[in-house]
Amino acid sequence: MKVDVRITGIGGQGILTMAKILGSALVREGKYATLIQNFDTFISGGESTADMRVSDQPIEYPVFEKADITVFMAKKTYPRYINKVKEGGIVVINSDVIDEEPKGNFTVIKVPASSIARKLGNVRASNMVMLGALVAKLSLANPEVIKELIREKFKDKADLNIKAFEEGMKIGRGI
Amino acid sequence: MSLEESRKKLTQMPEMSLARAEALPHSLCPGCGIGTILNTFLRAMHELEEEGKLDSSKLVVISGIGCSGRISGFVKTDSMHTTHGRPVAFATGVKLARPELNVWAFGGDADLFQIGLNHTLQAARRNIDIKVVMVNNFNIAMTGGVPTVTTPPKAITKYTPRGWFERSFNIPKLMASAGATYVARWTTAHVFQLKQTFKKMALRKGFSFLEVVSQCPVLFGRYNKFRDPWSMVDYFMKMSRVVKGPQYLEEAAIEFGKPILVGEFVETEAPEYTETIYEAEGVVRK
Amino acid sequence: MKPGKYFESGAWAAAMGALASGATFFSYYPIEPATDIAEEMVRYGPKNGLLVFEAEDEISALGAAIGASWAGAKAFTSTSGPGFSLMQEHVSYAAMTETPVVLINGMREGPSTGQATKAAQQDVMQTKWGGHGDYEVIVYAPYNTQEMFDLTVKAFNQAERWRVPAMVMADKMTILLMEEVVIPEKVEVVNRKRPKVPPEQFEPFKPEEDLVPPMPRFGDGYRVHVTGVTHNEKGVPVSDDPWVHHKLVKRLCDKIRKNRDKIVEYEVFGDEDPEVLIFAYGFPARSAKEAIKLARSKGMKAALFRPKTLWPFPDKELKEIATKAKKVIVVEWNYGQMLNEVLKVVPEEKVSFVYRIGEIPIPPESILEEGGVRI
Incomplete structure (x- = not known):
């Protein structure tokens, strides 16, 4: 089983953090993941994209053009990558920042990630909300291990982020 | 005297205990000022060792390429003959990796101020404890007497038969502005002062810089009305004016027919780089 | 770093490989994409006994690393295309003076500035032919994150073993790509041979049977003279006898050529x-x-x-x-x-x-x- 995941947005949104937590969770459980980071430059606010191939088998070639699941964190990269969603794929958008109505042969999950995170106490945790929605659609990843990693990463700020992740999971599962 | 006899004689002179006898015969021209510089340096280090102030096994002498670049080869210490212009870069690595070493970098005018200027200035800025000695013989001698950044205006060389048309560096002022915490200049006529300055630099903490104005009779002197080595040393002696303090930096550029200011221009203190970097970075020494 | 399985970048893996090899000195001048390695060294180096030196340019970065190596450090530097070009004179110097030193190169597009943030394999010939003179170097080409660790360790070990510059030719992709990397419980570490006789009997460039001479450390009383000039086994420069040069350079090449079976990996x-x-x-x-x-x-x-x-x-x-x-x-x-x-x-x-x-x-x-x- 092999799934291509793309997380795209702008620098400073914590895209790498999301991708690293997901990748770490997978390898911790004996699964495989590769992550290619693409960013314009080091300018904050520049485009930032993480291309992840995840699998239960070792991965040789990590490059892909069209993704099975694409997570849109910002408006800026939306036009470029909305055309690179696989037929029958999944699109997860932060509906607080993207007002477009994605149209195509794919499933759309709208996540009001910014407002959920803000309600929880910190808008910066919106990446964890989005991660929750993504993980809900990615059977290879174990949510419990993700939470473990969030705890390790955020230490005393872990509770808020875990809550954000769980809220995202609920939306992803359609609860 | 045969080569073997010369070597033997050298090893029998106590004050030359740090000369590398096997490196004879040396590669310098007759009358070259580098002999005087080496002689005073070796004596200074020997005296410090006799006085119990220096362990010569912790002495590292590094040099670049050129006539002055050969200096490291005549010193019986750990020594490194590096690439053109880069002795200070190598010295920085040696000092950082083993801070207890007493590290010297010798080079010529072109070595340290033309091709390698960047490293010289950066080391001064950092105030790393390296003792830099620049032999200023006003030309790039080893390649046949080519003008360089210290060649005085209008000087004649094989490569400037119509007179040198560039301006030259005011070396002490340049070093002071780069942040050197010790800047001195003497000439090969000042053997006593040279020895004392070498001793002072060896014991000083922080970046120390010495310019030694030296004669190159074969490739510079004879093109510029100095008939023999001695006439040039004599000129240095006559034109030298001993000064002390940074107020003289402005006038420290060397030009024909004008006084050559010698002495200590800068002597100040600042945090030493090696100590600072280990402490600031929290490097755990293995 | 604790042994175990990580999801990390090639830059991180190379940094861990260097530390596992016992590296104590790292010098660099910033250049993309090699700066990622510098970033990891700054983060993990000092507490693991490694000093990080930001040099004024790449010439100085490799010069300082060579100096540090003679002062006893396991030294390395990282760079990319343009910086690698600047380092070539010192690669040649390290080969001539038999200085163990490691270079990690994040290859990018060239010639010249090219596309600074894009990967390529443009420096592989330069690794061998970039400097002047006949010499041999050992060059690794990692293809995944695990090899960024494993081959960095090997580069250090081979540099120490044969007293040559060793290089890890990564590219922007292998530096930035994140995937699984295992830090093993035990890492085999090779250290350079030290003199077995006291200073008065020691000849610093006299090879042993494997064609490699033992290497003293500055400050230990061996009073060694290191020079890029052709030198005899005592380390004394010899400028007039071309046969001394012939013999020296032949040995510098032969120590790798004759031992290639021990070094080659595929x-x-x-x-x-x-x-x-x-x-x-x-x-x-x-x-x-x-x-x-x-x-x-x-x-x-x-x-x-x-x-x-x-x-x-x-x-x-x-x-x-x-x-x-x-x-x-x-x-x-x-x-x-x-x-x-x-x-x-x-x-x-x-x-x-x-x-x-x-x-x-x-x-x-x-x-x-x-x-x-x-x-």
Whole structure:
């Protein structure tokens, strides 16, 4: 089983953090993941994209053009990558920042990630909300291990982020 | 005297205990000022060792390429003959990796101020404890007497038969502005002062810089009305004016027919780089 | 770093490899994409006994590393194309003075500035031919994050073992790509030979049987003279006798050439008697491996030959397997560099070259298609 995941947005949104937590969770459980980071430059606010191939088998070639699941964190990269969603794929958008109505042969999950995170106490945790929605659609990843990693990463700020992740999971599962 | 006899004689002179006898015969021209510089340096280090102030096994002498670049080869210490212009870069690595070493970098005018200027200035800025000695013989001698950044205006060389048309560096002022915490200049006529300055630099903490104005009779002197080595040393002696303090930096550029200011221009203190970097970075020494 | 399995970048893995090898000195001048390694060294170095020095340029960075090595440090530097060009005089100096030093290169597109943030394989010939004079270096080409760790350790060990510059030629992709990397419980570490006799009996450049002389450390009383000038076994410069030069340079090369069997490393993936052989190294080898899987799944006999050491080049080994193949496809991210090494041992009519000059992905299917293989 092999799934291509793309997380795209702008620098400073914590895209790498999301991708690293997901990748770490997978390898911790004996699964495989590769992550290619693409960013314009080091300018904050520049485009930032993480291309992840995840699998239960070792991965040789990590490059892909069209993704099975694409997570849109910002408006800026939306036009470029909305055309690179696989037929029958999944699109997860932060509906607080993207007002477009994605149209195509794919499933759309709208996540009001910014407002959920803000309600929880910190808008910066919106990446964890989005991660929750993504993980809900990615059977290879174990949510419990993700939470473990969030705890390790955020230490005393872990509770808020875990809550954000769980809220995202609920939306992803359609609860 | 045969080569073997010369070597033997050298090893029998106590004050030359740090000369590398096997490196004879040396590669310098007759009358070259580098002999005087080496002689005073070796004596200074020997005296410090006799006085119990220096362990010569912790002495590292590094040099670049050129006539002055050969200096490291005549010193019986750990020594490194590096690439053109880069002795200070190598010295920085040696000092950082083993801070207890007493590290010297010798080079010529072109070595340290033309091709390698960047490293010289950066080391001064950092105030790393390296003792830099620049032999200023006003030309790039080893390649046949080519003008360089210290060649005085209008000087004649094989490569400037119509007179040198560039301006030259005011070396002490340049070093002071780069942040050197010790800047001195003497000439090969000042053997006593040279020895004392070498001793002072060896014991000083922080970046120390010495310019030694030296004669190159074969490739510079004879093109510029100095008939023999001695006439040039004599000129240095006559034109030298001993000064002390940074107020003289402005006038420290060397030009024909004008006084050559010698002495200590800068002597100040600042945090030493090696100590600072280990402490600031929290490097755990293995 | 604790032993275990991590999801990390190649830069991180290389940094951990350096620390596991006992590196104590790292110098650099910032340049993309090698700065990622500097970032990891700044983060993990000091508390693990490593000093990080930001030099004024790449010339100084390698010069300082060589100086540090003589002062007893295990020293390395990291750079990329333009900086690597600046370092070449000192690569040559390190070879002549037999200084163990490691260079990690994140290859990017060239010539000149090219595309600074895009990967390529443009410096592989420069590793061997960049400096002046005859010399040998040891060069590794990692293709995944694990090898960024493993081959960095090997580079340190081989640099110490043979007293030569050793290089890890990564590219932007292998530096930035994150995936699983295992830090093993135990890492084999090789340290340079030290003098076995007291200073008065010691001749610093007198080789032992393996052609490598023991190396003293500055400050230990050996009073060694290190010089880029041709020198005799005592370390005394010899400028007039060309036979001294001949003998010295021959030994500097022979210590690697005669021991190449101990140094050469490569991977053969797939069939032992392939019809189709793909030659690839570094990041493009990942696509090539996938292409082999694809070809074999369709019943074709196929194999990947992947040199882990670019220098010494595994020519004998390549020749042996290539003789069996009808077709050899060479894949590179340049306009033909290692291709020339392949052509030395494989008849031209068997070889096809699939290339992109820079970071343009070469999907597995494209390798087969452009290489003239129908599946």
